[in-house]
Amino acid sequence: MRRRLAAALAASLLFAGTARAADAPPGAWSCTGCHALSSAPSVPPNPIPALTGRPAVEIAGIMREFKSRGRPATVMGRIALGFSDAEIDAIAEWLARQDH
Amino acid sequence: MSTRRRTFLGLTAAALAAPALVRAQGAAKVVVVGGGFGGATCARFLKRFAPALAVTLVERQKTYTACPFSNEVIAGLRPLERQQFGYDGLARSGVTVATTAATAVDPAARTVMLADGTRLAYDRLVVAPGIDFDWTALPGYDEKAAERLPHAWKAGAQTLLLRRQLEAMRDGGLVVIAVPAPPYRCPPAPYERASQIAWYLKNSKPRSKVLVLDAKDSFSQQPLFRRAWSDLYPDLIEWVPLSQGGNVTSVDPATLTLETDFDSHKADVANVIPPQKAGALARLAGVADRTGWCPVEPTAFESTLQPGIHVLGDAALAGAMPKAASSANAQGKACAAAIADRLAGRPPQAPRLVSGCYTLAAPDYGFSLVGVYRPDKGELREVPGAGGASPLDSDPVLRAQEARYAEGWFRATTGEIFG
Numbered sequence: 368m369r370r371r372l373a374a375a376l377a378a379s380l381l382f383a384g385t386a387r388a389a390d391a392p393p394g395a396w397s398c399t400g401c402h403a404l405s406s407a408p409s410v411p412p413n414p415i416p417a418l419t420g421r422p423a424v425e426i427a428g429i430m431r432e433f434k435s436r437g438r439p440a441t442v443m444g445r446i447a448l449g450f451s452d453a454e455i456d457a458i459a460e461w462l463a464r465q466d467h
Numbered sequence: 468m469s470t471r472r473r474t475f476l477g478l479t480a481a482a483l484a485a486p487a488l489v490r491a492q493g494a495a496k497v498v499v500v501g502g503g504f505g506g507a508t509c510a511r512f513l514k515r516f517a518p519a520l521a522v523t524l525v526e527r528q529k530t531y532t533a534c535p536f537s538n539e540v541i542a543g544l545r546p547l548e549r550q551q552f553g554y555d556g557l558a559r560s561g562v563t564v565a566t567t568a569a570t571a572v573d574p575a576a577r578t579v580m581l582a583d584g585t586r587l588a589y590d591r592l593v594v595a596p597g598i599d600f601d602w603t604a605l606p607g608y609d610e611k612a613a614e615r616l617p618h619a620w621k622a623g624a625q626t627l628l629l630r631r632q633l634e635a636m637r638d639g640g641l642v643v644i645a646v647p648a649p650p651y652r653c654p655p656a657p658y659e660r661a662s663q664i665a666w667y668l669k670n671s672k673p674r675s676k677v678l679v680l681d682a683k684d685s686f687s688q689q690p691l692f693r694r695a696w697s698d699l700y701p702d703l704i705e706w707v708p709l710s711q712g713g714n715v716t717s718v719d720p721a722t723l724t725l726e727t728d729f730d731s732h733k734a735d736v737a738n739v740i741p742p743q744k745a746g747a748l749a750r751l752a753g754v755a756d757r758t759g760w761c762p763v764e765p766t767a768f769e770s771t772l773q774p775g776i777h778v779l780g781d782a783a784l785a786g787a788m789p790k791a792a793s794s795a796n797a798q799g800k801a802c803a804a805a806i807a808d809r810l811a812g813r814p815p816q817a818p819r820l821v822s823g824c825y826t827l828a829a830p831d832y833g834f835s836l837v838g839v840y841r842p843d844k845g846e847l848r849e850v851p852g853a854g855g856a857s858p859l860d861s862d863p864v865l866r867a868q869e870a871r872y873a874e875g876w877f878r879a880t881t882g883e884i885f886g
Binding site: 410 | 512793796797800804816817818819820821823835837839841850852853854855857865868869871872874875876878879880882883
């Protein structure tokens, strides 16, 4: 019994990684084409700000400002319009949990 | 439902689905052929999403030379080395990198033959073969002619050849760029190239001229380009649309002459961008249709012609998405997520993809076209109301900011893929 449990746990651990694709809401991985998801010193400097260390409510708030054109933007105003408020919240919550 | 409960159920479901992924003979196998923006992204993210997968990336070249920003190399603003990336980062992430060519695909047996004689079995095959030129489409223009009239539409030696020709040209010379009818790789790139060459000429050979001979009557972000040309290069660039005789019907490599319906243009430097089709591997795998391109479904980018084979990037007919590096990057991630989900017995979720294409009309003058896409009625369509081009009336500060962000995008994306 103990061995079976251990095997089940091992399988779960093995697949912990696969949960990450399903875990990210649609569109979340689009952010990382431009914004770093890591605060590691190895990440080269970039004029585009990293998205680590920001609480979900802050990220979602900024995205809503982009969407309502209340915040100056280059591309983000046009991108934010492609997501509903619920989608923005889900992505913001996911982003707030990341730091690779 | 609490997050913890959801995670627990997710893990249980994944554990139950284990036989689909880890099978008697070992981990499920995914082979990715083509190590550009689409293929390399997909390989990298397959290992990220499903570390237990055996992922092999098959790529002929040891070093990848990226096309975005290669127009700046032609203008002399950037060394080619900044366009080049190796595959060590992918190898470190657990991807098996096979530096060889794929020579045949057997979709029924689910195997790929490699030039070194290896036969790779796969559960899922991803092909991202980029483009090939149609060397039969333009009389006078073949592979040999391209040594005299470079296309520079695959970055590398051809990029440097065009650069050298511009450097050697006399002041007062005529540079002709021949642009094909769509579809071709990166719709705005011919006009960015005209801008970048004009930047070089304005600064180094100001009596020279750029003539763009176009096989169509309108082009991507045309008002933005026209504004940039009148702001930066008045009278230096002339664009001839199809309806005014822009279609190049033949070229003579010996005299550097380009014939159109109405005229004959003798160039000092001629950049001929030939008509294109999906890379050769697409035909080997049986995923290209009569158009020369590869139809796919919009969630996992699986071929509609060959189940089990996915097609990414410029080779794919990806609905409204442009043939561009950022599209290929977005598709690579979506395809990796869908494959990881399917092999774990989960239905893939409908993706939301974002593409962003930056243009540099000068080092400090950038603008962009973005799109947000989702599967809708069986194909990728733009989310209504989102996306679009930079505003036409924009101050220089914003244009300079977009130029900096363009470089930021390139650094972030290539870092994510190859770093």
